[in-house]
Amino acid sequence: MSSAWRPHRSRAVRALPWLFLLPALAAELLVHLVPMAVGVLMSVYRVTVYEIRNWTSAPGPTLANYRLAVDFQAPIGAALLRSFTLTLAFTVLVVGLSWLTGLVAAVLLHPAFRGRSLLRTVFLVPYALPVYASVITWSFMLQRDTGAVNALLVDALGLTGSRPFWLIGPNAFWSLVVVDLWRTWPFALLTFTAGLQTVPEELYEAAALDGAGLLRQLRSVTLPVLAPVNRVLLIVLFLWTFNDFTTPYTLFGHSAPPSADLVAIHIYQASFITWNFGLGSAMSVLLLAFLAVAVGLPLLAGRMLRRAGRGTGAG
Amino acid sequence: MSNPRWLRPLRWALLALLAVFTLLPVYVMATSSLKPLRDVQGRFTWWPTSLTLAPYSDMWHTVPLARYFANSAVVSCAATAASVVIALAAAYALSRYRFRGRGTFLGVVLSTQMLPGILFLLPLFLIYVNLERHLGVQLYATRTGLALTYLTFSLPFSVWLLTGYLESIPRELDEAARVDGASPPVVLLRIIVPAAAPGIAAVAVFAFMTAWGEILFASVLTDESTRTLSVGLQSYATQSNVYWNQVMAASLVVSAPVVAGFLALQRYLVRGMAAGAVK
Numbered sequence: 001m002s003s004a005w006r007p008h009r010s011r012a013v014r015a016l017p018w019l020f021l022l023p024a025l026a027a028e029l030l031v032h033l034v035p036m037a038v039g040v041l042m043s044v045y046r047v048t049v050y051e052i053r054n055w056t057s058a059p060g061p062t063l064a065n066y067r068l069a070v071d072f073q074a075p076i077g078a079a080l081l082r083s084f085t086l087t088l089a090f091t092v093l094v095v096g097l098s099w100l101t102g103l104v105a106a107v108l109l110h111p112a113f114r115g116r117s118l119l120r121t122v123f124l125v126p127y128a129l130p131v132y133a134s135v136i137t138w139s140f141m142l143q144r145d146t147g148a149v150n151a152l153l154v155d156a157l158g159l160t161g162s163r164p165f166w167l168i169g170p171n172a173f174w175s176l177v178v179v180d181l182w183r184t185w186p187f188a189l190l191t192f193t194a195g196l197q198t199v200p201e202e203l204y205e206a207a208a209l210d211g212a213g214l215l216r217q218l219r220s221v222t223l224p225v226l227a228p229v230n231r232v233l234l235i236v237l238f239l240w241t242f243n244d245f246t247t248p249y250t251l252f253g254h255s256a257p258p259s260a261d262l263v264a265i266h267i268y269q270a271s272f273i274t275w276n277f278g279l280g281s282a283m284s285v286l287l288l289a290f291l292a293v294a295v296g297l298p299l300l301a302g303r304m305l306r307r308a309g310r311g312t313g314a315g
Numbered sequence: 316m317s318n319p320r321w322l323r324p325l326r327w328a329l330l331a332l333l334a335v336f337t338l339l340p341v342y343v344m345a346t347s348s349l350k351p352l353r354d355v356q357g358r359f360t361w362w363p364t365s366l367t368l369a370p371y372s373d374m375w376h377t378v379p380l381a382r383y384f385a386n387s388a389v390v391s392c393a394a395t396a397a398s399v400v401i402a403l404a405a406a407y408a409l410s411r412y413r414f415r416g417r418g419t420f421l422g423v424v425l426s427t428q429m430l431p432g433i434l435f436l437l438p439l440f441l442i443y444v445n446l447e448r449h450l451g452v453q454l455y456a457t458r459t460g461l462a463l464t465y466l467t468f469s470l471p472f473s474v475w476l477l478t479g480y481l482e483s484i485p486r487e488l489d490e491a492a493r494v495d496g497a498s499p500p501v502v503l504l505r506i507i508v509p510a511a512a513p514g515i516a517a518v519a520v521f522a523f524m525t526a527w528g529e530i531l532f533a534s535v536l537t538d539e540s541t542r543t544l545s546v547g548l549q550s551y552a553t554q555s556n557v558y559w560n561q562v563m564a565a566s567l568v569v570s571a572p573v574v575a576g577f578l579a580l581q582r583y584l585v586r587g588m589a590a591g592a593v594k
Binding site: 014016017018019020021023024025027028030031032033034035036038039042101104105107108109110111119121122123124125126127128129130131132133134136137138140141145146147148150151155182186190196199201204208213214217218222239243245246249250253264267268271272277280281284285287288291292295 | 316317318319322326329330333334336337338339340341343344347355356357358359360361400401402404405407408409411412414416417420423424427428429430431432433434435437438439441442463464466467470474499524527528529530531535544545548549559562563566567569570573574577578581584
């Protein structure tokens with residue numbers, strides 16, 4: 001049996017890695033790549049609920065769905081643009097705040113002290129809780145009359161005279177930001193905690209000898225050393241937040257208030273509530289194109305910068 | 316890193332504030348689950364007027380919670396086991412062989428992580444329905460189909476993390492075993508798996524949490540008999556009368572196994588991520 005695996009059989013050896021990759025490849029093909037291709041195809045047909053079983057008979061191929069989605073004068077395009085801008089603002093807020101909170105907490109938890117590991121564990125709880133369970137708790141807390149948030153802000157602290165609504169109206173946006181921040185920042189903490197352990201203490205000692213205080217050490221030692229980790233973290237946070245469906249869906253149910261109409265919810269509604277699958281697919285493809293550019297460009301720029309830096313360093 | 320004196324009072328103030336923010340929902344969940352119904356229907360109270368365990372017994376009857384629980388357990392366990400095995404095999408090939416297409420494979424797999432789920436939800440639904448109609452393969456509204464879907468959600472991260480982890484295991488170990496006549500699968504099982512145990516644990520936790528918490532695909536790819544907890548918990552809230560105390564009790568019960576597992580294995584996750592991040 002073992003002789004079949006001798007490293008001299010060149011064809012067998014060349015096929016070997018692919019044999020190990022085959023299951024992963026098959027699963028990715030079935031669940032991601034083929035459906036994605038089907039989704040792109042559907043976006044150029046006018047697929048509604050009537051053609052859904054036999055969607056290739058739908059009228060097309062046509063760019064009508066795309067025209068509808070990007071016609072910002074018409075209601076559908078205008079609503080999509082609004083949802084997109086809203087999602088972008090939401091993402092910038094949540095990612096920025098999560099990044100900052102995670103970094104500050106990781107730095108505060110870096111020196112050893114009593115209770116440190118307990119605190120680290122506590123801070124990971126939002127990350128460990130199933131999203132729907134914690135977000136459903138938030139939706140209970142944000143109820144106007146029976147919730148803990150108004151009990152704290154209005155009844156205990158007396159910050160406002162009347163009880164505000166948190167799950168409808170303009171406040172819904174801020175509720176969503178707070179809940180998503182609550183859920184996301186522990187991941188930044190986890191990443192920074194792991195990253196800080198890889199920064200050699202000698203670098204800090206050298207910086208301290210040069211008179212650098214904590215903030216200067218952070219800026220000139222920690223962040224440059226952690227730049228690769230940081231880049232991955234920001235990309236992951238961006239993608240999670242931008243594509244988030246679970247939080248708004250659990251917080252608001254099927255129809256999110258206009259102030260919290262994130263793009264994932266918007267497309268879900270375009271597809272499954274109004275049954276216009278072709279249009280929903282076109283919106284998804286546009287979203288994917290945006291994500292590819294938003295994530296791809298910084299990566300590419302980073303690579304080119306590093307190459308340029310290495311070039312001047314060598315010369 | 317220096318630890319200046321001015322930071323000390325600030326350290327405790329900030330950490331205390333963060334701890335309160337973090338634990339507030341947990342506190343509300345725990346205390347509300349012990350309240351009688353009238354307590355959760357009126358103004359919020361920070362402590363139950365009378366403690367009761369009734370929500371913990373009633374929650375099983377208001378909705379078929381036990382069935383949702385069993386479905387979630389079966390789907391999540393199957394997805395986790397499959398994801399770990401498949402990712403391990405792929406990571407082994409990626410860390411031990413240099414071959415044409417290696418970079419492309421990694422790139423494609425990792426980029427599927429950034430696909431918005433909404434993009435392939437409907438096509439996947441159609442594919443599952445058609446596989447059943449034409450080939451008799453039952454994936455739609457089955458636990459197998461859901462497990463198959465979920466395993467691919469954790470696969471990219473698992474492959475990435477395990478590849479980094481395996482590359483930190485010295486090749487001399489498996490080369491020595493190869494010289495002794497062991498085949499690659501044997502090397503994988505006898506040498507790599509024990510050495511990579513912390514990484515495998517981290518990946519397993521991640522895969523389980525991913526499957527246990529997923530809601531978008533569960534809402535479309537299940538029916539009443541295969542419904543999982545993520546969708547099932549919503550059915551307390553869609554009743555005209557919301558039994559918030561039961562919702563909180565159920566949330567606590569469905570969270571407990573995941574949180575316990577995660578907290579027990581979190582140091583492996585941190586270490587695994589550190590090993591992966593260094594790459």
